Amino acid sequence: MIIAETNRLLISKFTEKDAPFFLELVNTPNWIKYIGDRDVKTIDAAKSYLKEGTIKSYSDFGFGFYKLLLKEDKGKAIGTCGLVKRDQLEHVDMGFAMLPAYEGQGYGFEASEEILKLAKNQFHLEKILAITLPSNNKSVKLLEKLGLSFEKRVKPFDDDEELLLFAKEL
Secondary structure (H helix, E strand, C coil): CEEEECCCEEEEECCHHHHHHHHHHHCCHHHHHHHCCCCCCCHHHHHHHHHHHHHHHHHHHCCCEEEEEECCCCCCEEEEEEEECCCCCCCCEEEEEECHHHCCCCHHHHHHHHHHHHHHHCCCCCEEEEEECCCCHHHHHHHHHCCCEEEEEECCCCCCCCEEEEEEEC
16 A cells, blocks of 8 residues: 655555565664664564564554555666664654665655655654664764754663664654
């Protein structure tokens, strides 16, 4: 189900049928390096992860992470961008990830801009957060380009890893 469109992308809800793509995405080097190994190693594990996390978020909160599809290439899935409500953070946070072949081409910015519009106009959110590793310079630059500002360093998860917290009033 397409929820939004940009110049080059269709933004669509994930379904369990997207498990092969999701399996590929979560096992890319940058996903593992900057987001973490989610121990999704099979199609069945990817289906389960999507069903219990992403797809459940649509019904629980009305939003979630979305699949990014190229308009030009007959809907080829290239990444994800979306919103998540984490118990560890006060406000909804935004995230994004691309397959390696599509990194650095502006797709993350293009999709994130549209997700921010949806956050404000459709989901009526007043503030958006984003968290990233201090070493993820590309993510930091993208967040700043999107108008998010660094607020503080946080350790929201059990792994005790320090992350940078960015925020933007919508």
